[in-house]
Amino acid sequence: MKWTGLPAKIWMSLFVLFPFVWLLFLSVQKNSYINQSGPYGFSQFKRALNPPFSGIIVNSLVYSFAASVCVIGIAIPIVRYISQLPPRKRTLWILLCAIPLGLNFVVRIYAWFVLIRPEGLLTLILEYLGINSPLASTRAGVFMSMVYGYLPFAFLPLYTVFERLDPSQTEAASDLGAGTLQRWRYIILPAVVPGVVASFIFIFVPMLGEYLIPKMIGGGLVSSLGTQIESQFLGSTKPNWPFGAALSLCLLVCASAVLFIAVKLLPKGHSGQKSTWSILQIQ
Amino acid sequence: MNGSLLSVRNISADLANRAVLQNLSFDVADGEFFSLLGPSGCGKTTLLKIVAGFLQPASGELLWNGRSITGLPPQQRDLNLVFQNYALFPHMNVFDNVAFGLRMKKLPPAEISERAHEALELVRMKPFAQRRINELSGGQQQRVALARAVAPRPKLVLLDEPLGALDLQLRKQMQIELKSLQRQLGMTFIYVTHDQEEAFAMSDRIAILNQGRLEQEGSPEILYKEPASRFVARFIGNANFLNAAAADGLKANCPALQTDVEIIPFAKAAATAQPNQTALTQGVLLVRPEQLELSPCPPESTVRANGEVLMRQYLGAQIRYFVRLQDDSDSQVAVDVHSSEHSLLENGSKVNLFIRAQRIPFYADVQTP
Known part of the structure; x- marks a missing residue:
């Protein structure tokens, strides 16, 4: 009998297994209110997987995926630039990129809201440029805020792989006739794939369940999986815990499926390359 | 010089505000095995990076068959580099590594396969084509790096201390292989090393760099027999410096050995000696250990012995004696004798030293007014 694993087992039971089982139990209740227990069944799931809720789930998946891709697309050139700086400047830049992580998420999103509200600086700049589309309370605004909010989370996993890139590898590639694009395609990107997948997992999963941004920026007009679940549990009008539990389980299944696919897509690691898991463990 | 493939013209370079290369010029002929030899920090790797195109010189020019390539990016230069750490691509197998340069040239697939296998055959790595890089030993990685560099058939191959990480046995074997490979392919090699023996073993010509x-x-022979400076003399082989005074550019007197020798005067000796100056030019003679001969001095001999054996190293074919000169300088010299012709002398033996060489390089002391 091994006792060393006991704290971990207790922790997992109390905070993962029990809530999960309770969520399962909740989700098979037929009625809207838990105290009016009735016959069990999967009607909540049926409701969750049919319009309009199936549309919301698909929407959340698509938007989270697109926003994750944008975040990584923006982060890669920045991280590449930082990783090539001389060590002292590099430390300063990493610090600057990490500062937002020290700020409360709500505070950061609120600050962003100040920029994109109708009389906000960003909106005014866009208007000046001739783009007259409101950002607050729109999908575009929510999307931009998602990208902004999750950008700092992508930096560190990406930085760990870019920092380890051996400059002589890219030199060797250009020596053998590779131009900039070919160096990225054949040398740099294959070497940083584990970091890209790690940061994708890092931002995609919380984005899928994100409700703060749609609620604050969307002003209740943009619905997402996260806001739906929140309103089923805490909503003032018609809370429905069993339905909320069913939606939560759908979210869990979606996130797990995407995680599974992301890891399956990875090429086998080789020496000198960190695996996605080791990067996730470090963070 | 016509017929030179690469001409380095007055190249200077700075790294972090420090001059690393100062006004460097030399030519490398087509088909030559040329070495850049120097102690670490002499700027030889910087020079290689400039030739490869990874660094830009502060001033100067690189000519390729007489045409300037100074501003050309690395991918447009018809040369390939074998990196010190090999820089093989770890996510590709051996074949893909070797084929990389050919693919970048957009050759048809059949030709890529043929030429990559040919290059692997040259370095005897064909059976390993499908292996991953991390499954190879250091020597095998070295061969793959070499095959990758020669597969696109560049005119020039640059090698940055490629044997540095290998053990002595393997290094000697690779030296022979490299040299025969270079002959077989008829390519020009520029080989960077700090190892004098390695440079001598392979090179047609050598350039010695010191502090940029x-x-x-x-040629190795010229560098060994007639080194142009004390630095070169000391850097190549073993060197004994004996104090001497030259009356003119032809002869010098060496008081320690009580002898006159014919000299090859170098550098400032002739230039600094003014015609009206009657004083002798002070300087040193370069005498290699094998150019000295010693004979034991019998105790009852009336001739004053000019040396005493301090230490002996038995090296196999040769015996090296360290002999203290019995003059006021009290300096030491190394003497190599053939072990088959000499019986061993004990430490403390009195010996007479002779110079066997015909003409000895002489370096005048730098006058400090």
Whole structure:
């Protein structure tokens, strides 16, 4: 009998297994209110997987995926630039990129809201440029805020792989006739794939369940999986815990499926390359 | 010089505000095995990076068959580099590594396969084509790096201390292989090393760098027999310096050995000696250990012995004696004798030293007014 694993087992039971089982139990209740227990069944799931809720789930998946891709697309050139700086400047830049992580998420999103509200600086700049589309309370605004909010989370996993890139590898590639694009395609990107997948997992999963941004920026007009679940549990009008539990389980299944696919897509690691898991463990 | 493939013209370079290369010029002929030899920090790797195109010189020019390639990016230069750490691509197998340069040239797939296998055959790595890089030993990785560099058939191959990480046995074997490979392919090699023996074993010509300057350039024989400076003399082989005074550019007197020798005067000796100056030019003679001969001095001999054996190293074919000169300088010299012709002398033996060479390089002391 091994006792060393006991704290971990207790922790997992109390905070993962029990809530999960309770969520399962909740989700098979037929009625809207838990105290009016009735016959069990999967009607909540049926409701969750049919319009309009199936549309919301698909929407959340698509938007989270697109926003994750944008975040990584923006982060890669920045991280590449930082990783090539001389060590002292590099430390300063990493610090600057990490500062937002020290700020409360709500505070950061609120600050962003100040920029994109109708009389906000960003909106005014866009208007000046001739783009007259409101950002607050729109999908575009929510999307931009998602990208902004999750950008700092992508930096560190990406930085760990870019920092380890051996400059002589890219030199060797250009020596053998590779131009900039070919160096990225054949040398740099294959070497940083584990970091890209790690940061994708890092931002995609919380984005899928994100409700703060749609609620604050969307002003209740943009619905997402996260806001739906929140309103089923805490909503003032018609809370429905069993339905909320069913939606939560759908979210869990979606996130797990995407995680599974992301890891399956990875090429086998080789020496000198960190695996996605080791990067996730470090963070 | 016509017929030179690469001409380095007055190249200077700075790294972090420090001059790393100062006004360097030399030519590398087509088909030559040329070495850049110098102690670490002499700027030889910087020079290689400039030739490869990874660094830009502060001033100067690189000519390729007489045409300037100074501003050309690395991918447009018809040369390939074998990196010190090999820089093989770890996510590709051996074949894909070797084929990389050919693919970048957009050759048809059949030709890529043929030429990559040919290059692997040259370095005897064909059976390993499908292996991953991390499954190879250091020597095998070295061969793959070499095959990758020669597969696109560049005119020039640059090698940055490629044997540095290998053990002695393997290094000697690779030296022979490299040299025969270079002959077989008829390519020009520029080989960077700090190992004098390695440079001598392979090179047609060698350029010696010291603190970013070219000290001397020439065949191994010239560098060994007639080094142009004390630095070169000391850097190549073993050197004994004996104090001497030269009356003119032809002869010098060496008081320690009580002898007159014919000299090859170098550098400032002739220039600094003014015609009206009657004083002798002070300087040193370069005598290699094998150019000295010693004979034991019997105790009852009336001739004053001019040396005493301090230490002996038995090296197999040769015996090296360290002999203290019995003059006021009290300096030491190394003497190599053939072990088959000499019986061993004990430490403390009195010996007479002779110089066997015909003409001895002489370096005048730098006058400090």
